[in-house]
Amino acid sequence: MTAAASTVYGPVDSWRLGRSLGIDVLFNSSICSFRCVYCQLGRIETPTRERRVWVETARVVADLERADWRSAEVVTFSGSGEPTLAANLAEVIRAVKARTGKPVVVLTNATLLEDPEVRRDLRDADRVFCKLDAVDQQTLEAIDRPVPGVTHAGIVAGIKALRREHPGFIAVQSMFMPANRQALDRFAALLRDLAPDEVQLNTPTRPVPRGWFLEARGNYSLADAPYEAVALRHLDRDEARTLADHLRAATGLPITSIYRDPDPSPSGDKAT
Numbered sequence: 001m002t003a004a005a006s007t008v009y010g011p012v013d014s015w016r017l018g019r020s021l022g023i024d025v026l027f028n029s030s031i032c033s034f035r036c037v038y039c040q041l042g043r044i045e046t047p048t049r050e051r052r053v054w055v056e057t058a059r060v061v062a063d064l065e066r067a068d069w070r071s072a073e074v075v076t077f078s079g080s081g082e083p084t085l086a087a088n089l090a091e092v093i094r095a096v097k098a099r100t101g102k103p104v105v106v107l108t109n110a111t112l113l114e115d116p117e118v119r120r121d122l123r124d125a126d127r128v129f130c131k132l133d134a135v136d137q138q139t140l141e142a143i144d145r146p147v148p149g150v151t152h153a154g155i156v157a158g159i160k161a162l163r164r165e166h167p168g169f170i171a172v173q174s175m176f177m178p179a180n181r182q183a184l185d186r187f188a189a190l191l192r193d194l195a196p197d198e199v200q201l202n203t204p205t206r207p208v209p210r211g212w213f214l215e216a217r218g219n220y221s222l223a224d225a226p227y228e229a230v231a232l233r234h235l236d237r238d239e240a241r242t243l244a245d246h247l248r249a250a251t252g253l254p255i256t257s258i259y260r261d262p263d264p265s266p267s268g269d270k271a272t
Contacts, residue, residue, distance in 0.1 A: 021072035024079025025086035032081035035145040038204035090121035113158025188250035
């Protein structure tokens with residue numbers, strides 16, 4: 001089996017987490033409740049809110065045995081879309097932790113967090129990073145393009161519930177683009193209300209594929225991407241620093257950014 005045909009990939013270098021091994025509990029196609037304009041997976045082939053078993057747990061465990069998990073600092077659930085859409089997510093998290101002993105991180109778009117069962121499934125994750133790009137429904141639809149039934153109010157309520165119930169580290173991750181960077185004061189107020197352990201500021205430096213490619217789970221720049229892709233307009237280092245400083249002063253929360261001094265990672269990555 002080649003690495004490209006595995007539900008386990010990497011490790012890759014993450015600006016947030018260090019050396020991260022990716023776990024893909026979707027795998028068979030790109031599957032998500034968002035169709036973000038900046039998605040590094042390109043076109044989402046299966047837009048849905050339906051939870052089901054997309055990949056059997058035994059397959060993930062078998063792939064893990066063949067992977068270089070020992071060199072990873074963390075194991076990150078993300079991959080080919082929204083991991084909470086996997087009905088066996090909790091089972092896979094427990095299996096991965098039992099085999100590797102590594103901290104587990106789940107990257108989620110937070111669209112399913114209103115569901116108590118989803119929040120229970122995340123309980124064994126050491127860290128959960130919740131996407132929040134918008135301050136209202138209009139911006140959510142413009143940037144994240146959710147499937148029907150997903151609301152901004154529901155996402156916020158779900159993050160709040162997870163924050164109350166989860167025993168581990170909760171972060172809010174936000175992708176800043178021209179469409180949402182002007183709403184900083186409203187965003188700061190929302191962050192104060194959510195009170196996460198950390199706020200992670202990103203900008204779409206990753207190339208966007210013209211179609212779906214399994215390889216897009218990795219960490220590529222536009223120059224070295226093994227598929228046809230396009231670049232998006234994103235914040236430069238000075239813009240990102242100004243934004244981070246503003247939010248830090250307005251919220252009092254820990255703020256981290258994709259542009260890290262003195263040697264920033266060239267790009268964010270889906271795996272982490």
